[in-house]
Amino acid sequence: MALRKPVLAGNWKMTKGPTETVGFFADFLNAWMPRDDRTVVFFPSDVSLAAALDATADRPDVLLGVQNVHWERSGAFTGETSVGMAADAGAKLVLVGHSERRHVFGETDGETAKKVRAVLDGGLIAVLCVGETIGERRAGDAEAVVRRQLAAVLPVVSAQEVERLVVAYEPVWAIGTGETASPADAGAMHRVCRDALAQAFGREAGDAVPVLYGGSVKPDNAAELLREPGVDGVLVGGASLDPAGFAAICGAAAG
Numbered sequence: 321m322a323l324r325k326p327v328l329a330g331n332w333k334m335t336k337g338p339t340e341t342v343g344f345f346a347d348f349l350n351a352w353m354p355r356d357d358r359t360v361v362f363f364p365s366d367v368s369l370a371a372a373l374d375a376t377a378d379r380p381d382v383l384l385g386v387q388n389v390h391w392e393r394s395g396a397f398t399g400e401t402s403v404g405m406a407a408d409a410g411a412k413l414v415l416v417g418h419s420e421r422r423h424v425f426g427e428t429d430g431e432t433a434k435k436v437r438a439v440l441d442g443g444l445i446a447v448l449c450v451g452e453t454i455g456e457r458r459a460g461d462a463e464a465v466v467r468r469q470l471a472a473v474l475p476v477v478s479a480q481e482v483e484r485l486v487v488a489y490e491p492v493w494a495i496g497t498g499e500t501a502s503p504a505d506a507g508a509m510h511r512v513c514r515d516a517l518a519q520a521f522g523r524e525a526g527d528a529v530p531v532l533y534g535g536s537v538k539p540d541n542a543a544e545l546l547r548e549p550g551v552d553g554v555l556v557g558g559a560s561l562d563p564a565g566f567a568a569i570c571g572a573a574a575g
């Protein structure tokens with residue numbers, strides 16, 4: 321799947337059960353008509369995935385994913401979802417290493433690598449999230465942190481699998497805070513990601529990996545972020561919960 325056209329992705333986090341999911345798509349699919357020059361993705365809660373799949377059954381232009389998986393195929397892991405189960409339920413993509421997984425739930429670089437490996441083994445697309453905290457940025461370590469997070473994972477991805485990898489740069493200090501990285505700052509960090517990808521896979525394959533920006537993306541700042549060279553799309557939290565607002569963000573991409 322060629323994903324390096326603008327990717328507009330909504331991460332619903334722990335919001336919207338099945339009933340709200342159905343209501344959201346009734347409005348969103350009215351406001352957003354299929355366009356083949358961009359890819360629209362939603363990451364609902366696992367318990368709302370079936371409702372989302374049903375609501376988007378006539379809209380193959382809208383892809384669905386899950387927010388997290390376990391790296392094991394099955395077993396006694398109460399509360400967890402395997403990649404195979406997510407795929408069976410209709411997920412095409414998986415978020416891995418979201419900052420809330422790392423910082424709220426203590427997920428390590430090593431666990432993130434195991435999850436990416438499991439996602440690729442299961443035939444799905446891994447959306448690997450990276451990003452520094454405000455303390456790390458103030459200490460001048462932003463680039464080093466993102467390089468470390470990428471270095472922990474890229475070696476487990478083979479050249480044949482790289483077309484099923486997406487990277488999302490999400491500075492932790494910009495998530496849910498209303499503070500957004502300036503387009504220039506985002507562009508600089510996207511170049512760091514791009515260089516790491518080129519080093520791992522070669523320039524051509526590395527260049528084909530979409531690098532998304534996430535962190536307080538809103539209808540009124542999406543266009544300028546998406547205009548920044550190297551920003552191939554956005555991963556949107558809060559502003560993806562409103563059908564009209566997210567449709568406006570999807571329309572903001574230059575295409």
Ligand code: 13P
Pocket residue numbers: 331418490494495496497498534535536537555556557558559
């Ligand atoms: P906000 O858009 O709410 O800042 O969240 C960003 C995010 O975490 C997307 O994964």
